[in-house]
Amino acid sequence: MELNALTSAQQATTQIRNMILNGEFLPGDPVRQDILAARLGISRTPLRQALQSLHDDGLVVHSANKGARVALITPDLVRDLFDMRLALEPMAFRAALPILSKLDFARAEMALDSQTPESTPAELSDLNWAFHYALYAPCQRELLLQTLQRLNRTAALASTIGMSITTQPGTSHEEHCAILAACKNGDDEGALALMVAHLTGAKAALLRALESQ
Amino acid sequence: MELNALTSAQQATTQIRNMILNGEFLPGDPVRQDILAARLGISRTPLRQALQSLHDDGLVVHSANKGARVALITPDLVRDLFDMRLALEPMAFRAALPILSKLDFARAEMALDSQTPESTPAELSDLNWAFHYALYAPCQRELLLQTLQRLNRTAALASTIGMSITTQPGTSHEEHCAILAACKNGDDEGALALMVAHLTGAKAALLRALESQ
DNA sequence: ATTTCATGTTTTGTATCCAATTATGGAATT
């Protein structure tokens, strides 16, 4: 009996997401059902399911009878996205902070340590969310966590686009380390402030990158 | 040429949503693909698409190889849900308030006036969201509006369950009228405060109903 | 009598096939 029997539609979802995040498809590019189905070795039925999941995550947009395209990242979208993250993530963080355990710290630390210079954008996005998720998950609010995951998936595309524009390295790793250190020291308010600053900085950097285009 | 050619999967989504909101399926009930497909006169392919949409709206939950069931409404979920609404809806409302037009007021008023004692729970939920949406839509934040719509769909199920428990009539109509009046008077801060109070009250009433069970 | 295994039924997940809508290219007309 398979415990983690991932359905092929779910596999396709992450595979296509990785293709998009790794820059194989650019914003605005059409996403053809036939081509992707042939490439992934599955039929169009589960592939359409995967496209709907990607649509819900804001990575592709659908037009009736005209297929799907990779979503466009606009400054308005980025503002919108990070304003929501700034409103919701501190909420989850604040609820989780008093009950964070050594195991949660270990999970966050592993996410940070797994980042290497050879990591692909998709891997970096996954590890970035793994770090945040480790610090939010104990809050025990399933719907909030689910919403944050969705927002972070859209943010992953935005960040990938942004990093492909600017050549200067991001500061997120140092900020992540500082947040984790504050948590370990029991400085809850400090950790919260650092998290807000982290998100605010990421938003500003992304907007600068987009508007320099 | 049809301008609003709704695909049959989208039609099925709203039809099934209405069945759930109108109490035809209770929380925990299994949602069988064959039965619904036959009843709606469509095949299982678009119906599965509809079920995924309902899953994303939090109305059904999926178990691998075990099908879908109507979601359960727990106090934790309600707290979670309304905390997010309280964080996000004032954000949209604040951005929209300075640019609300007579047309927006008319849309909100029509939503209020369309409610009748004979309205079904599904219709009341639609009109409730139509009222809120009219006051938020001018904020021009697509992702925020999309997220709020999703949360309101989950809230619709919670409210329906709550109203089926308590027999006392809700106070939301009066509160809606007061909010709209404040908007028309240009009292933006007052309208915001009333909206927050409205959501806070709805959350408390719902929790009371659930815990009286 | 209880437990276990096997088989049959039910239900989901996937592939293939058909219909409907849209884009594209060429020919005819002005």
Place this chain on the structure above:
DNA sequence: AATTCCATAATTGGATACAAAACATGAAAT
């Protein structure tokens, strides 16, 4: 030569058919 109209090709949306997994029932063995 440019534009419009029609026909054909290409692509998405939906239906049917098939495979595989899970639950239920029942019989046999301890």
